[in-house]
Amino acid sequence: MSGTFMGMPAFPDAAREAVRDPVLRANLRHATHTIRDKRARAVAELADWERLRAAGKAVKDHALRHLDRHLVQLEEAVTAAGGTVHWAADADEANRIVTGLVLATGHREVVKVKSMATQEIGLNEALEAAGIAAYETDLAELIVQLGHDRPSHILVPAIHRNRAEIRDVFTAEMGRWGRPAPEGLGDDPRELAEAARLHLREKFLRAKVGISGANFMVAETGTMVVFESEGNGRMCLTLPETLISVVGIEKVVPTFRDLEIFLQTLPRSSTAERMNPYTTMWTGLGPSRGADGDGPSAFHLVLLDNGRTDTLADEVGRQALRCIRCSACLNVCPVYERAGGHAYGSVYPGPIGAVLSPQLRGTGSAIDASLPYASTLCGACYEVCPVAIDIPEILVHLRERVAQGGPVTLGGVRVRIRPARGHTAERAAMRAARLLLDRPGALRAGERLLARARRLRPRRLPGPGRAWTDGRELPQLPAESFRTWWARERGERA
């Protein structure tokens, strides 16, 4: 399992495999369509959905605009409540901090709440390198971890697996990590869940260190909020002696009241539930400062930047930081449905991944330079996003960055990056097309040429044109252009 996905091929190549895998296609289609339809019904129940959406957007924008102030306020509140706040500029620093904190406890096992931030930084690998075993406790994450796999969905990381595959993974792997799967395990969801429950219960009762992320952090009170559906997260958040939360700095909201909006929009958008099943909130060590033995006696908050401040500097791209990771955009995305989550080469797949990864990681690698093009700009993601992130707008903006280069902020410094490799021919073609289209005389001549090519009736094109003709016939060329018809018919020069 790799958290960083380095050396991924570009999106089109990675997607090709998924497109040709009929089992994966069927799993994804079934899963995304089911969640998609349920979400639509859950959202339609709220008469004020559009206002909630606008409010969520406004709150997040406000929080981001004054991020510096809110983070300091948060730090003060968490510290006052007995927690310790650490600041991590990048993945390495965050991993170092967390590893150091775990080693200092003397324990070598941690239980984890599902967290995107820790996957983003590759924390499990860093812990493993330090001799610490990290156990994922979210059911789907457990499936991914036991299967030596990578997550392919934000909310349902094992969406690419079906029941039979999960049974096989449990049977083969559970025993190597702890309590083995029961003899003769079937693929009934209840049986699978029970096997996971027994396997995990042992870990919860034994672990002294828990690691989590958070969905929200309230600046005013220092309260951390985790949304989950299984209760396994709550086990990790309450049973261990030490709790370490790694959270992206963009997760801060100014006031406790702001949660009202997201308590409504997040569950409906992600699981299509009216109310989230397990919402855990904690403020530092609580009023007793951990002395009552209820909950952890040490709490560490690691605030993670890892490209977020640089992203915040970009006027168009910064709206991606509003994301509350509901995954609604994945579930409606026709490209995600065919390409699968792995093709996006990041823990953030789908439309949000296509705009987030090239900002957090830059557009230097093949996969990151190809992600802005992994969309038809159909707009389905924007339509469902509960914080109204205009993903198509960011995609076009990032395409511009990839194709033309331009200003970006790297490590707080404004620099101009050069175009990504492989766009020279395209740039020339786009320019040539524009020159042709901007000169009516040349355009008419071009159209006449095209009309003459009609007799050739090509079925396959060479070079880049093959990308069209490999799967499609070419349009049948007309005898004359509209312009020519008009001139003939109306006697006007056109």
Added chain:
Amino acid sequence: MRAALFVTCVNDALYPRTGIAVVRLLERLGVGVDFPAAQSCCGQPQYNTGYRRESEPLLRRTAEAFAGYPYVVTPSGSCAAMVRTHYPRIGRLAEREGRGPGLAALAEELVPRVFELTEFLVDVLGVTDVGAYFPHTVTYHPSCHGLRGLGLGERPQRLLRAVKGLDLVELPDAGECCGFGGTFAVKNPDVSVAMGTDKTGNAVGTGADVLCGADNSCLAHLDGILRRRGEAVRTLHLAEILASTEEEPLT
């Protein structure tokens, strides 16, 4: 009433019959049609692929070509959406990047006058029954830029339902993208064709003879897949169906 036809570059070069259908349809409804010869492409391929600067001269050309026309009608939801949603942004950015307020002003002046064909028919002319005749079973694919970009809603279906002899059958998952996506079709051909194959499969499943749309670029992609697979369903632009009458049926 007079309107200027913004035929779009794709229709001009590849689908003149769609432009001709718009002319016949509008004239039949009593609208005089002009074809400003200076028009060309809206600049969408450049803009959407990341070459915004290359789309600026085309914005200027389009705005200048249609200057003074109270109604600019286009049989392409995608190009109408380009003008309506992206021209103002291109103008704003050009100004911010120090190229003056000219493009922004041109965009602002053009945007309210541009109408996608079904908007013009339903909202401006106030007709849904255009007197068309087309005795076939038809299913309709609402392209994304029409559906979500312009919010065309049921306008195309209302027009189709009023066509004499036409049996409109619902396309399953109609709102889902067909997979064309401009340069996406060649940059991500596998996903593009997979999406198009699902879309055409749904169309074939309806039993319709015709898969109708209001964007010929999407239809070119879908038609290419249908023909490669040897399917009998044919694709037709909405304008061609609406132009067809009992006296002059579409052949």
